[in-house]
Amino acid sequence: xxxxxxxxGKGGTGKTTISASLASIIHGCxxxxxxxxxxxxxxxxxxxxxxxxxxxxxxPQIDEQxxxxxxxxxxxxxxxxxxxxxxxxxxxxELCHHCGACSLVCEPKAITEIDRSIGNISWSSNSxxxxxxxxxxxxxxxxxxxxxxxxxxxxxxxxxxxxxxxxGASCSVVNSLEGCDYASIVTEPTPFGLHDLKIAVExxxxxxxxxxxxxxxxGDQDAIIDEYCLAENVPVSLRVPYSRKIAEHYARGILPVExxxxxAISLTELYHSxxxxxxx
Amino acid sequence: MKIAISAKGRxxxxxxxxxxxRTEYFILTDENGQxxxxxxxxxxxxxxxxGIAAAQAVLDSGADILITGQLxxxxxxxxxxxxxxxxxxxxxxxxxxxxxxxxxxxxxxxESGPAHAGQR
Ligand code: SF4
Ligand code: SF4
Numbered sequence: 001x002x003x004x005x006x007x008x009g010k011g012g013t014g015k016t017t018i019s020a021s022l023a024s025i026i027h028g029c030x031x032x033x034x035x036x037x038x039x040x041x042x043x044x045x046x047x048x049x050x051x052x053x054x055x056x057x058x059x060p061q062i063d064e065q066x067x068x069x070x071x072x073x074x075x076x077x078x079x080x081x082x083x084x085x086x087x088x089x090x091x092x093x094e095l096c097h098h099c100g101a102c103s104l105v106c107e108p109k110a111i112t113e114i115d116r117s118i119g120n121i122s123w124s125s126n127s128x129x130x131x132x133x134x135x136x137x138x139x140x141x142x143x144x145x146x147x148x149x150x151x152x153x154x155x156x157x158x159x160x161x162x163x164x165x166x167x168g169a170s171c172s173v174v175n176s177l178e179g180c181d182y183a184s185i186v187t188e189p190t191p192f193g194l195h196d197l198k199i200a201v202e203x204x205x206x207x208x209x210x211x212x213x214x215x216x217x218x219g220d221q222d223a224i225i226d227e228y229c230l231a232e233n234v235p236v237s238l239r240v241p242y243s244r245k246i247a248e249h250y251a252r253g254i255l256p257v258e259x260x261x262x263x264a265i266s267l268t269e270l271y272h273s274x275x276x277x278x279x280x
Numbered sequence: 281m282k283i284a285i286s287a288k289g290r291x292x293x294x295x296x297x298x299x300x301x302r303t304e305y306f307i308l309t310d311e312n313g314q315x316x317x318x319x320x321x322x323x324x325x326x327x328x329x330x331g332i333a334a335a336q337a338v339l340d341s342g343a344d345i346l347i348t349g350q351l352x353x354x355x356x357x358x359x360x361x362x363x364x365x366x367x368x369x370x371x372x373x374x375x376x377x378x379x380x381x382x383x384x385x386x387x388x389x390x391e392s393g394p395a396h397a398g399q400r
Contacts, residue, residue, distance in 0.1 A: 083332050092329065
């Protein structure tokens with residue numbers, strides 16, 4: 001399965017429309033919404049999400065009868081998820097990173113791990129669409145992204161999968177990128193776009209993932225991006241010209257490829273060139 | 281009585297730090313402003329849960345009273361479970377805050393302020 005990550009520095013660069021468009025025109029290609037804090041790909045692809053699963057993590061629970069208040073668990077926790085107050089342990093489940101260290105060091109075995117749901121993943125049984133959703137107020141969506149990717153990997157009939165990453169270069173983006181064969185970085189020809197592009201390029205370089213740039217709202221300002229890409233030897237693999245139609249479609253939740261033949265052709269070409277680059 | 285105050289410096293004449301979890305130091309004094317101890321706030325650089333770790337440090341210092349700017353919900357939970365009264369600091373030096381406290385001029389913090397999420 002060819003795994004393509006689509007990322008961008010900030011929100012609103014057209015990352016979702018481009019990744020959803022790409023996935024929808026390639027036969028046997030899944031769209032995977034890794035932006036678990038604000039999944040929105042479903043708005044464009046209208047999937048039938050008939051499969052669903054809670055994502056559970058293990059957090060400590062303290063048996064107060066067994067706990068002797070020694071504080072070993074509090075001292076070992078790297079994430080400040082525990083506190084010892086007047087001989088009693090307080091647990092802050094949202095801060096727990098599920099490392100299991102506290103239960104290991106507890107001599108009287110007062111700590112058990114209990115399941116806690118932090119969100120869910122859902123997908124269509126035809127394997128075209130996958131998404132994860134983090135419950136509101138939860139700080140870290142990485143377990144959801146991991147579970148999402150695991151589920152996608154199980155679908156061995158898929159030819160390809162497009163991973164729509166969350167904006168920025170956070171831990172969740174790193175996790176979404178992990179194991180991908182190629183990264184498409186969507187940007188806009190503005191100074192902000194360039195700034196964010198640089199961060200994204202550094203990230204994919206560090207992770208040794210081949211990458212290309214997609215300039216959205218391409219036009220007479222492209223030079224700002226082109227100069228950088230030339231200097232850094234990063235190919236510009238696609239330019240999507242600004243069009244009022246795309247903007248209007250976006251507002252109505254319609255994918256631009258649905259009636260933009262030129263875009264459909266260039267996305268197909270992009271896909272084949274990625275396939276060529278990765279598999280050669 | 282041992283009073284803990286979030287502080288920007290190590291001296292009694294340094295300014296109070298309105299941050300709790302990310303304060304530079306905690307200064308411990310008695311009610312007359314006599315310096316007892318200074319704690320470096322190890323939680324300052326924590327990626328998450330700074331408020332909890334700072335609250336734990338205040339607890340472990342044996343403080344009877346806390347004076348600070350604002351407490352996040354997690355820090356509030358620790359401080360109130362320990363029944364340590366927390367008072368709202370006013371802009372100014374540590375000494376001025378101790379004096380204001382001794383004169384009964386500081387109000388109690390009863391509600392937590394906004395949570396400060398760490399790095400994601
Ligand atoms: S499992 Fe790890 S992160 Fe969670 S409370 Fe225990 S030690 Fe802390
Ligand atoms: S390590 Fe175990 S016994 Fe010690 S404080 Fe933690 S829960 Fe209690």
